[in-house]
Amino acid sequence: MSSVTTDTPVAPAARGSRGLSLWIGALIVLILIGLGVWIYQLSQGLQITHMRDNVIWGLYIISFMFFVGLSAGGLIVASAGRLFDVKQFTPIVRLAVVEATVTIATAALLIIPDLGSPQRILNLFFHAHWLSPMIWDVTVILIYLVLSLLYLWLYTRRDLAARGSWMALGTKDTSDGARAHDHHLTYILAWIALPAAVLVHSITAWIFGLQISRGFWYSAIMPPLFISSALVSGLALVTILALVVRRTGRVSFGDDLIAFLGGLLAVFLAVEAFLVLSEVLAGYYPGIPTDAVHQLFSGRYAPGFAIEIVVGIVIPFILLAVAAWRRRPQVVVVASVLALIGIFVHRANLIVIGLGKDPIALPPGTSLGTPQANGSSFAPSSVYFPSIWEFLIVLGIVALCALLFTLAVRYLPLKEKTSA
Amino acid sequence: MSTSYIGIDVPDPAIQKATRLGMVVDQNKCIGCWTCAVACKQQQNVGIGLYWLRVLTVGGDAMDTPAGTFPALTMSYQTTNCFHCDNPPCVKACPTQATYKMPNGIVDVNYDRCIGCRYCMVACPYDNRVFNWRTPVQEPPADVAVVGETPARPKGVVEKCTFCVQRTTDGLLPRCVIACPTGARTFGDLDDPDSVVSVQLRERPSYVVFPERGTEPSLHYLIRTGPNAEGGAF
Numbered sequence: 313m314s315s316v317t318t319d320t321p322v323a324p325a326a327r328g329s330r331g332l333s334l335w336i337g338a339l340i341v342l343i344l345i346g347l348g349v350w351i352y353q354l355s356q357g358l359q360i361t362h363m364r365d366n367v368i369w370g371l372y373i374i375s376f377m378f379f380v381g382l383s384a385g386g387l388i389v390a391s392a393g394r395l396f397d398v399k400q401f402t403p404i405v406r407l408a409v410v411e412a413t414v415t416i417a418t419a420a421l422l423i424i425p426d427l428g429s430p431q432r433i434l435n436l437f438f439h440a441h442w443l444s445p446m447i448w449d450v451t452v453i454l455i456y457l458v459l460s461l462l463y464l465w466l467y468t469r470r471d472l473a474a475r476g477s478w479m480a481l482g483t484k485d486t487s488d489g490a491r492a493h494d495h496h497l498t499y500i501l502a503w504i505a506l507p508a509a510v511l512v513h514s515i516t517a518w519i520f521g522l523q524i525s526r527g528f529w530y531s532a533i534m535p536p537l538f539i540s541s542a543l544v545s546g547l548a549l550v551t552i553l554a555l556v557v558r559r560t561g562r563v564s565f566g567d568d569l570i571a572f573l574g575g576l577l578a579v580f581l582a583v584e585a586f587l588v589l590s591e592v593l594a595g596y597y598p599g600i601p602t603d604a605v606h607q608l609f610s611g612r613y614a615p616g617f618a619i620e621i622v623v624g625i626v627i628p629f630i631l632l633a634v635a636a637w638r639r640r641p642q643v644v645v646v647a648s649v650l651a652l653i654g655i656f657v658h659r660a661n662l663i664v665i666g667l668g669k670d671p672i673a674l675p676p677g678t679s680l681g682t683p684q685a686n687g688s689s690f691a692p693s694s695v696y697f698p699s700i701w702e703f704l705i706v707l708g709i710v711a712l713c714a715l716l717f718t719l720a721v722r723y724l725p726l727k728e729k730t731s732a
Numbered sequence: 733m734s735t736s737y738i739g740i741d742v743p744d745p746a747i748q749k750a751t752r753l754g755m756v757v758d759q760n761k762c763i764g765c766w767t768c769a770v771a772c773k774q775q776q777n778v779g780i781g782l783y784w785l786r787v788l789t790v791g792g793d794a795m796d797t798p799a800g801t802f803p804a805l806t807m808s809y810q811t812t813n814c815f816h817c818d819n820p821p822c823v824k825a826c827p828t829q830a831t832y833k834m835p836n837g838i839v840d841v842n843y844d845r846c847i848g849c850r851y852c853m854v855a856c857p858y859d860n861r862v863f864n865w866r867t868p869v870q871e872p873p874a875d876v877a878v879v880g881e882t883p884a885r886p887k888g889v890v891e892k893c894t895f896c897v898q899r900t901t902d903g904l905l906p907r908c909v910i911a912c913p914t915g916a917r918t919f920g921d922l923d924d925p926d927s928v929v930s931v932q933l934r935e936r937p938s939y940v941v942f943p944e945r946g947t948e949p950s951l952h953y954l955i956r957t958g959p960n961a962e963g964g965a966f
Contacts, residue, residue, distance in 0.1 A: 429888040436828060524946070
């Protein structure tokens, strides 16, 4: 731990130990609750969720998409910064890679509670069906997870070796020459990591966008839309985390970086708005009243869509577009939180509207699967709101993500030593 | 005493050697009585709340209500079960090859392999797949099976109409075809020009659901004719 004192004027371990213990304790409690609820779900089946035969996927898949996006966005920002030698990013590149690594692991975990028969998950490998976008996604996520770990290790191994940490995995040389060598290696890996990050979220988009059964999804714009959502949410999260971690002294940078990230986020938000507009206009213009797009404005999906646009795009964009405002880190944090909320709601809208619009106009009185608890036992409903159990399981997994992140920040050298 | 009927309790070789099994529903004959749906549930031990075969009311605001405004009312139904598409989106989507196309055209599910991800349900344009959100409950209980020869499925797998695969591989007709009191349902090999389904499709105009989606369903509906004729539900 000697390196900690050399890193920072205030030894964070001493300063934050009580708060840190409380934080980690709370996370462990949430993880255990989530685990317990998952065991309960295993015993009862997915009936304890509010997913049913009409809204087939729910909070688990929404969160999965969201976390894949957080990861892809983080790694795209980090690797593009390295690739194009954006010097401003240097102080937070390692942090962004940590963020990308823990969030992709979280995304992979979020799939497990969604499975009806998770005990057979290895069938994904034993009986892989290569025409299924889901298999593409499983493959690319695993490759991507390995890549991010490798990337993270390359960034930190010399500093770990200097500390004598076992995580250096045998690396001994901490000379400047070796660091320069690694610096070059991260550049090469950035060439692989950037397309991999784009691919990981494009394939997640194709899980939805290739299904002709769901008119709301079947669109060529899905991968670009997913990437832009990833950029917004990933960058927003990295910005927030950078400011949080800076308070512990484990990374250091000036407020000008936050202003820079805020400006970048404003650009990403504009791209997101453009793609959402393209998608909605293409659905709206033909004027087919049964198209789900029409319910975005006046139907039951209108509140969600309003949050997505106003809270998630318009307000943060205005906050960030004004140069004087985005120089204040508090404003950038508020805008980032709003953007995160907006992207989450955007993804929830995508799932619930895409599935809630029954492909076949179902006459009332036709039961589709277990009737939902909405009164009449013979009235299927495509209204979805997650059950408390779904929330607790997702909360447990997100707590695990936070725990991994906390530990990574605590034990990995996040400060860039080499002058790039 | 026994009178034996081919396809009902005597194997029909034509069904056994079929290469594309298909079904035809005569919309002139269907009366929306749900007998097919109930027979299906018994045959296949389908749990409460799940339907492999369901009956849609065409046009009305609720079940069993007519379409149109008085006095121009029409009343018709459309039974719906797995269409056993020739280009099945569910088979493409399944990540574990748990749902697959049999050589005789049936789209079947391997319940021992299904991981319960429900991607096939997302891929199906017809909502014809159902998921066991809980351990299925049968009424009467599965161990007091009335007709059912099919073992009950565990919770956490997707299931759907199999064209009564246990019967049709033996050359017998699916239970819904036998049960229909008006004889609206016929079954046979669409690739065999002499099968009852091929003859019907040659002689009467017919439709499939969502032809524009390219799924090539193997379940065809003969268009309703005569006074107050009404098209399909879609």
